Amino acid sequence: MRVLISADMEGITGVTCPADVEPGNPRWERARRFMMSDVNAAIAGFVGAGATEIVVNEAHADKRNLLLDDLDARAQAIVGAHKRLGMMQGVEEADAAAFVGYHAGAGRQGVLAHTYLASTVLEVRLNGEAASEGRMNAMLAAELGVPVVLVTGDDLTCADAAVWAANAQRVAVKECVDRYTAKCLPPVRTAQMIEEAAARGLAELGVVPKPVGPFRYEVFFDAAQPVAACSAIPCVEETGERSVAFTLPTMLTAIRCFKAVTVLAKASVEKTFG
Numbered sequence: 001m002r003v004l005i006s007a008d009m010e011g012i013t014g015v016t017c018p019a020d021v022e023p024g025n026p027r028w029e030r031a032r033r034f035m036m037s038d039v040n041a042a043i044a045g046f047v048g049a050g051a052t053e054i055v056v057n058e059a060h061a062d063k064r065n066l067l068l069d070d071l072d073a074r075a076q077a078i079v080g081a082h083k084r085l086g087m088m089q090g091v092e093e094a095d096a097a098a099f100v101g102y103h104a105g106a107g108r109q110g111v112l113a114h115t116y117l118a119s120t121v122l123e124v125r126l127n128g129e130a131a132s133e134g135r136m137n138a139m140l141a142a143e144l145g146v147p148v149v150l151v152t153g154d155d156l157t158c159a160d161a162a163v164w165a166a167n168a169q170r171v172a173v174k175e176c177v178d179r180y181t182a183k184c185l186p187p188v189r190t191a192q193m194i195e196e197a198a199a200r201g202l203a204e205l206g207v208v209p210k211p212v213g214p215f216r217y218e219v220f221f222d223a224a225q226p227v228a229a230c231s232a233i234p235c236v237e238e239t240g241e242r243s244v245a246f247t248l249p250t251m252l253t254a255i256r257c258f259k260a261v262t263v264l265a266k267a268s269v270e271k272t273f274g
């Protein structure tokens with residue numbers, strides 16, 4: 001039984017502000033230890049439930065956040081940003097997936113809510129529904145026949161996950177007060193909750209229905225200039241002054257195109273001003 005843990009940072013225990021997730025910041029150094037607590041708890045739970053191979057895929061910022069010398073010896077980690085499936089690298093070789101440290105999508109309430117970019121992307125819709133990173137990653141996993149068995153993050157991430165991973169175990173490690181404020185449980189508590197949930201999730205592993213394409217992404221920006229940048233991709237059309245859309249037959253192609261859209265959108269932004 002092979003498990004992929006996709007590990008983001010905004011939804012990690014105790015993380016509440018941009019400095020907590022900004023590589024190089026002293027607060028990030030501290031938050032990395034909380035990240036190891038959450039990730040290692042999931043590994044312990046999965047091993048206890050019979051997992052034989054566990055891969056942790058770094059899914060935050062430059063994808064170099066884990067403290068490898070503190071990683072549970074029974075797991076391996078994919079470290080580095082340049083990988084074909086991004087946050088979901090390794091899912092093709094997995095029997096189950098876990099999303100640890102996930103967060104709410106752009107434009108929604110939630111601790112450090114965003115979708116790929118901290119700003120610029122205002123909202124993303126996938127086949128007409130608001131799409132967080134968790135939702136799109138779960139749909140990719142489902143297309144590949146891989147069920148999501150565990151989601152951790154704030155309470156609003158868990159509420160979101162109840163829609164797109166209804167059979168997954170969900171652990172709220174903090175309660176959202178505001179985008180930059182949360183009522184936090186300490187790692188000693190959340191580690192136990194995550195370990196128990198991971199074990200339950202794998203024990204109750206089911207079959208996930210394959211989503212039917214095509215898959216239409218609609219991306220709304222906070223300004224007009226990303227539209228020209230993103231519509232350089234041949235399948236991406238301008239749908240409004242601040243929006244683009246594209247339709248592709250599989251989630252694999254659609255999620256990779258969305259990644260390209262975010263890269264171009266980010267490159268279209270110059271320094272803040274005003």
Ligand SMILES: [Zn+2]
Nearest residue numbers: 008009010060
């Ligand atoms: Zn992140």
